Amino acid sequence: MAGNTFGKLFRLTTFGESHGSAIGGIIDGCPAGLKLDFDKIELDMRRRRPGQSVIVTQRKEEDAVEFLSGIFQGVTTGTPIAFSIANTNAKSKDYSHLKDTYRPSHADYTYDAKYGIRDYRGGGRASARETAARVVAGAIAKQIMKDISITAYVSSVGNVCLDKHYTELDFDNIESNMVRCPDTKTALVMEEYIRGIRKKGDTIGGVVTCVIKNVPVGLGAPVFDKLHAKLGMAMLSINAVKGFEYGSGFAGTKMLGSAHNDRFLKDFTTETNYSGGIQGGISNGEDIYFNVAFKPVATLMQKQDLLHKEGRIVTEQGRGRHDPCVVPRAVPIVEAMAAMVLVDAWLQARTDKI
């Protein structure tokens, strides 16, 4: 299997199936000499954790991160940072009925077709539980570039949209509600909406917006490794993501160049920021902002048609513990992936000039 490693200089390699003994990863390329704040790692892990509110899955995962190497007396030594998160709450019997059947819009069928074998318990390697390892690495990445702030929030759930530009929002409100929407009023509407959908055993998609401030000028590269291309790939690698746009995004396709161009001010900043903080693939010091589209979770608490390996349709009642809407928990994952992209570009930038 390819592609369990993310990044070039700051690299995360993850491992683990949702119902194996543990998941985790190895961070290689973390610079030596960083005093780690473990509380910050724990905080981001709590934000991703299932069971944190009534609108997300009630599965309880302790997600205690055990660091196995790379840290000496609380400081990174530059050697690989390995960590492991035990799968203490895995209820494998919940999944035995999936041994020979494929759920719609899951990875079950493609996995089996590709590898000829799969750990069918809880999604195995395809489970979003893998993203816990990303949050650990992201929480460390965030600490490397102390000046940069990376803030993600929920900007829409189904048809409930937060119709305000990020500059009008108070990010301090994000963690004050279950949906992680910085507008308290909209947050309440979203919550009600999700509760309603949950009752019907259904699920709904949404959008996470991410804003990165205080980015130094000069991160990224102009051709294949454009900073937004790396961010896009990072986001699209998160489970359930269907789209990515930065700066003016899809709406920008409808603008005239004369309106879209960001006029320079004399201090080298720009009047507008349709560019989304990146020009020619390289950060220009303005805020980087982007949207990430999440589809509705495929696991329903309803009757559904499954495909049996032998080519017959099997109807089953969905059960288990699942999210009716994944975006509130996706917020720290989006931040983590963004942090890893930035740190990688930041280290790369050290080598670009003589």
Added chain:
Amino acid sequence: MAGNTFGKLFRLTTFGESHGSAIGGIIDGCPAGLKLDFDKIELDMRRRRPGQSVIVTQRKEEDAVEFLSGIFQGVTTGTPIAFSIANTNAKSKDYSHLKDTYRPSHADYTYDAKYGIRDYRGGGRASARETAARVVAGAIAKQIMKDISITAYVSSVGNVCLDKHYTELDFDNIESNMVRCPDTKTALVMEEYIRGIRKKGDTIGGVVTCVIKNVPVGLGAPVFDKLHAKLGMAMLSINAVKGFEYGSGFAGTKMLGSAHNDRFLKDFTTETNYSGGIQGGISNGEDIYFNVAFKPVATLMQKQDLLHKEGRIVTEQGRGRHDPCVVPRAVPIVEAMAAMVLVDAWLQARTDKI
């Protein structure tokens, strides 16, 4: 500079500035034994070429591809395929006024800030001329997987949208009009629209849609190298791209899971295809389709404010030869990048099972 190489097993490394002596690239990892159809390469180059119609730039580039290695008696030998495209039509004097000034929403400023030096003539390395090399590699990649068809077309220009699903369109019409829109009526409206914008010296954005058919089941990988994540990065690495969505995309965020899930049929295909041909990062045999958002070109034929290196604003009249709308010429580039992603995944898939 990082990131001039794309791909892992089928790799393209490109070189060249728009006003240097040549641009080109090296394709490494192309399997040995492929009889090349050079006409097909030439055809895709013509589709990308400036000056092909009145609604694109009138710059004339011959873009004759010279192959330097890797091909023996018309067949690939497995060794690196180097190719070079001379910059015969580069008018360097056109750009001398840009030596010390930064154009809005271009890479001028970020480049200078990052590298401390830049070839300011015609965008240098940041020029979209670099994509010619991608088209060469993509045209070869297309020939490796003969059964797969990759078709891109223009689905919107500014507010003029083609409101039809790709399954309702006749792809044979795409090359019959200047905009590369498969719906002849809409194409005419788009053309008129672009002509009007061109007259004002302005530019407009648009969307390119790409459809990939006959993809074998099992391409891609489930974690960081999800097939759609690679496609997304590929598209976002094209100049002027601001967004990417596949399958249900951003619209899918508004759907319920019960509507979005693609029910299996007994023959292992699916009734609907909101998944966009990819589940869990791996192709499922259904059509892969995605949208790519292009911003309006930043170079205007209008008066614009530039920033001088010394921090003063300079007003200049735009001149030279530029596209009022980039999407018609972007069509073959989107196809080329998609072809490279697929071939890479196709080679990788050979190593995934014992």
Added chain:
Amino acid sequence: MAGNTFGKLFRLTTFGESHGSAIGGIIDGCPAGLKLDFDKIELDMRRRRPGQSVIVTQRKEEDAVEFLSGIFQGVTTGTPIAFSIANTNAKSKDYSHLKDTYRPSHADYTYDAKYGIRDYRGGGRASARETAARVVAGAIAKQIMKDISITAYVSSVGNVCLDKHYTELDFDNIESNMVRCPDTKTALVMEEYIRGIRKKGDTIGGVVTCVIKNVPVGLGAPVFDKLHAKLGMAMLSINAVKGFEYGSGFAGTKMLGSAHNDRFLKDFTTETNYSGGIQGGISNGEDIYFNVAFKPVATLMQKQDLLHKEGRIVTEQGRGRHDPCVVPRAVPIVEAMAAMVLVDAWLQARTDKI
């Protein structure tokens, strides 16, 4: 820190310091569908283990390998195989005196100068204990290519040399003696020799020879990734290695071309094999054989001068548990690294032709 990952398609990333909580690794790219023989892994671990005989270190490490992922019902699933080996026998107090001093010909000084921080206990990341992870991955790699046999043995210890060509030796004798020399008589001389050196608290170097049989024609690549270049890098990455030669090696520099050229026989084999089974970087089906030079271990049980951080010389008596000669235990490590190189080339070869 760079370079904790080995391989391109079959990749091992290792982690761990000798006195942290654990060492281990992640194997990514292992093909799906391989039924693992865990006894074979255990056997190779035992061969590398300290304390197995009186002529190697008396440190006892259990080295129990715990697999955390990637294996389902005894079969590889293609997902990353993570494994961990607890550091149960780490006596950290043994090393406290090394906190501020640098031992001669160790990594102490270079580490501190480079990273500004180091885990000084037992060599930290620079400890040869890291090679246990390589043996695990190598033992799995060996099982992928069942027909290939990889056999290493000790061919010299100090001045005691086994002056026989590998074709004259009975490899079944290798594991019958403590030195892992296939010639029983020479083995006894080597053992006596090492015992004598051990009594004086001194150490001695040696050479490990490795022979690979039944290699398919066509592994390797002709330019930078020549099969022998990859083997050489693999061997030189083992602690204490100072040299590598394959086929005729250094002795071949003294031969005339007319004597050195390997004449073809009509069955596409060759009469002689000075090429060492590799021509133009690609295996030709003949036996691959090479020598690996190991320096004497730097840790002595004698008085030695250490350098204090502050620039003064400190005399100390060596203590702890160390090998007087490392080559007997290096044998399985050499095999493991060779196995990883071959599997990587074997997977790569699947992608080389159309």
Added chain:
Amino acid sequence: MAGNTFGKLFRLTTFGESHGSAIGGIIDGCPAGLKLDFDKIELDMRRRRPGQSVIVTQRKEEDAVEFLSGIFQGVTTGTPIAFSIANTNAKSKDYSHLKDTYRPSHADYTYDAKYGIRDYRGGGRASARETAARVVAGAIAKQIMKDISITAYVSSVGNVCLDKHYTELDFDNIESNMVRCPDTKTALVMEEYIRGIRKKGDTIGGVVTCVIKNVPVGLGAPVFDKLHAKLGMAMLSINAVKGFEYGSGFAGTKMLGSAHNDRFLKDFTTETNYSGGIQGGISNGEDIYFNVAFKPVATLMQKQDLLHKEGRIVTEQGRGRHDPCVVPRAVPIVEAMAAMVLVDAWLQARTDKI
């Protein structure tokens, strides 16, 4: 084909067959802002060039390097530096007899077996002509790290050995004789020796020694990417190389640890340097030195038995223009590969600490 790229941050990708239209490469990752001295590049190219003296091949290659990108007004811009060297003197008819036959100890057979097709003219991609591209990149790499000096020389030809330590030699003599041996007396003996072998149409091997001075402390990495492992791989990737040893090398295997350990002096240097300037994979500031073993060239000007594809032996008289001994011309190639390894490590080191 894998492996046409060397390096991680400073990367060279080469292309070309000996009898195609050109060979060359792309250097990616060269830092921006380096004022290039083109005479130094030309000088190293001349040192590698065939036909420079009577004891090397009389083939004449102009080897004029044409730079296509990445350099603006004589300064590197950070963008890829592409260069091309035309194959002006390729006499393809010389090789037509090799279309269906395999020469002993060449890459002919392995190539055909692996790829099913090959450019049989002059060795095609397996030709040592590829190393010209390495010399270009190495000559640029040397200029990046101005303080470091990299000097290679011939230390043995067949049985004629220069039995002096490098510290006893005057490197200024190296270029004063055809063999590139810094001891004028030994050089003369070597020359006579090679002339004699040439007359018989035979060839002979030899050893190139390389010494690197003024290396900063801290280049390299402690696990797989040990500095000497990278150097070893670099050297073993040069055509005809059979072995590599650094520091005490194979002779060091016969030493006691008490003699081999390099005692520290109070100024953090060492009294001896058996470590060869590298400890734990990381440079310690002492001289790095190593030996590279070259086999005798396989192409003889004698009658030889070739294998026809159909499995019969064909006797042919060797003809064409070839080196009786490759080591004099290998000297700049060894230096070039060493320079690339060092620059890569030097750039990497910028990212290792916070």
